[in-house]
Amino acid sequence: MLEITEFLPYQLVHLANKVSDDFANVYKEQANLTTPQWRVIAHLASDNLSAKQLCDLARIDKSTMSRAIKQLEERRILTLQPDEDDRRSKVLTLTESGLNIYKRISKLANEWEKNLLSSLSHEEQILFREVLRKLNLRI
Template structure:
């Protein structure tokens, strides 16, 4: 049995994810953001008050990468960190009005980019793709 890495599903999915990520970067790079900054910004918009640990889990990034992104976004006045009122050991992150405005500016561009990508598929293919992705994610990811 011959093994062809180019036909190996995990390899193909990583290549596809990398290519999509690279192409999509044009959306947030126009705003001067990096991949980690973009992910932190989006997750904070959707989960206000998240801690750095929660952001690591939400964005599937390591602690040092998230910490750098948080620091950079703070320096750009996109987010603020404050001590949790319920747990004095925890620091919660919140987008500033400037961060919210950036999120609201980039989100329609992200959705338009996704729509263009998905226009390669017909409605049945789109639905099948979503179902297959959900099945595979269910095998590896826990909600």
């Protein structure tokens, strides 16, 4: 019989939710951001993207993404420009304020991650990341 708390999907989701909730305290305290808003900022820090691309990358549904984008635009954290290749689409770009928020939070994110992983030895951290990579490739 299946013991749900020992089932890998349950354990991964449970851990992912705990990790996400704990890290959320960082960007909520620093910039009053929701999880979808933070994910938008984090992805846009690397590249200008469309809302559809963001939905796919951040694995956020269209309505939640739309709300996050609207709120970030109202706060002047990002701008929307017409996509030269597809006039029906908009390209999202972080403003200087958005980039500053990202830089501030990303430094804290690195500290937060280092603290979280400090309970693992260096070798365990390498192994953990390798296991995650292999499972991601498998699915």
